[in-house]
Amino acid sequence: EPEVTQTPSHQVTQMGQEVILRCVPISNHLYFYWYRQILGQKVEFLVSFYNNEISEKSEIFDDQFSVERPDGSNFTLKIRSTKLEDSAMYFCASSDRGALGYTFGSGTRLTVV
Amino acid sequence: QKEVEQNSGPLSVPEGAIASLNCTYSDRGSQSFFWYRQYSGKSPELIMFIYSNGDKEDGRFTAQLNKASQYVSLLIRDSQPSDSATYLCAVKSGGSYIPTFGRGTSLIVHP
Numbered sequence: 224e225p226e227v228t229q230t231p232s233h234q235v236t237q238m239g240q241e242v243i244l245r246c247v248p249i250s251n252h253l254y255f256y257w258y259r260q261i262l263g264q265k266v267e268f269l270v271s272f273y274n275n276e277i278s279e280k281s282e283i284f285d286d287q288f289s290v291e292r293p294d295g296s297n298f299t300l301k302i303r304s305t306k307l308e309d310s311a312m313y314f315c316a317s318s319d320r321g322a323l324g325y326t327f328g329s330g331t332r333l334t335v336v
Numbered sequence: 337q338k339e340v341e342q343n344s345g346p347l348s349v350p351e352g353a354i355a356s357l358n359c360t361y362s363d364r365g366s367q368s369f370f371w372y373r374q375y376s377g378k379s380p381e382l383i384m385f386i387y388s389n390g391d392k393e394d395g396r397f398t399a400q401l402n403k404a405s406q407y408v409s410l411l412i413r414d415s416q417p418s419d420s421a422t423y424l425c426a427v428k429s430g431g432s433y434i435p436t437f438g439r440g441t442s443l444i445v446h447p
Binding site: 254256264265266267268271278279314324325326327328329330 | 378379380381382385424426432433434435436437438439440
């Protein structure tokens, strides 16, 4: 069964450092998303991406965040200057029909120290 | 602010019983409703979605939607210990392609 692949599975970074989280969506999917889940909290939407541009973003997705699809297969989330409160599980998701039936990746656990 | 509310639980049921998970939402314009299962430390996995009032069945799972009362529920028949997980309700309004997730209900099925 096709799956969304995320790397790394766990990233530890120092506060103020830049991190890039990587995702390879399912190949025929056209819609891509980043979500995060702080431990014990709800899954929170960050950004959606379609047709090589951001289609929606949440209040969380401020100027410290950016997304890119550099080569037609990877979909990345960059956090420019990490804060302690950025520590969370970050999930990439993709779908072939808008917000119907996401497939989530296995997640990257980001720990900011 | 669109709210999706779920009882955090845990809901504990014996093996073989019916587990009933509930979700209420605040936005009357909501159109699509999703149930995800999330095992501890894992990513959410879509179980089913429902758009129309009434029941939708898929195997041991039944989603029930009542738009007038603004709630959606998930019934799991013949619950198994492997069903033990957190169940997330997600609701999409007409004004956005992006569903809002609830905090989830923890289900424990004990042998």
